[in-house]
Amino acid sequence: MSKLNTNSNTYIIIYSTVLVVIVAFVLAFVFKALKPMQDANVELDVKKQILYSLNIRNLDGAEAEARYNEVVKDEKEDNGQIFYQCEVDGEPILVVSMKGMGLWGGISGYIALHGQPTTVYGVYFNHESETAGLGAEIKDSKAWQEKFIGKRVFADEKCHDVALSIVKKVEDSSCQVDVVTGATLTSDGVDAMLKKDLLDACKRADKLFGKQSVTLPSDSIEVKE
Numbered sequence: 001m002s003k004l005n006t007n008s009n010t011y012i013i014i015y016s017t018v019l020v021v022i023v024a025f026v027l028a029f030v031f032k033a034l035k036p037m038q039d040a041n042v043e044l045d046v047k048k049q050i051l052y053s054l055n056i057r058n059l060d061g062a063e064a065e066a067r068y069n070e071v072v073k074d075e076k077e078d079n080g081q082i083f084y085q086c087e088v089d090g091e092p093i094l095v096v097s098m099k100g101m102g103l104w105g106g107i108s109g110y111i112a113l114h115g116q117p118t119t120v121y122g123v124y125f126n127h128e129s130e131t132a133g134l135g136a137e138i139k140d141s142k143a144w145q146e147k148f149i150g151k152r153v154f155a156d157e158k159c160h161d162v163a164l165s166i167v168k169k170v171e172d173s174s175c176q177v178d179v180v181t182g183a184t185l186t187s188d189g190v191d192a193m194l195k196k197d198l199l200d201a202c203k204r205a206d207k208l209f210g211k212q213s214v215t216l217p218s219d220s221i222e223v224k225e
Contacts, residue, residue, distance in 0.1 A: 100193025135186030
């Protein structure tokens, strides 16, 4: 019987093919085994972001799950946007999901609304690939996010236009927040996201939930079909 030539091209090709198949099988098995855990972690992260927008932070996994189940009463989706009907200390609060584009990639966030006139209860922003120390501050700076608290959301009583803005120079502190230092373009992306995803948000939520999630003026216009 001839000796196996481990230096031949045929041997190398067969060996490499077998090795690739084995590695692919192992990776597929590991991915499938870990996927439920990964999905659970993603779901928990989303819940924590919603809690952050409600100014509820510094909770571990079990605490966050329990607090989320306590304050989030209902959730509904409308055209890719998710609305969360919440209650904190007996007060009805509407949390609205948002998506937009930053300087280098996608940005997202949640904004909590309450009161009459509608004001910001809290916010949380996230990003895919903004620059650390600059654009990434929309996520990392709790102090910047807290600047939104109490800001007026709409320009008039009928909620026609979004007044909440991110600007280079604050001239109306009731509805304006200054940009992140050194990250004007990322801040512009957050501003555009707010304008787009808050337009008619409260009235759409009222339609989804069948009752007012945020106290709105009685003469607010109806959402167009």
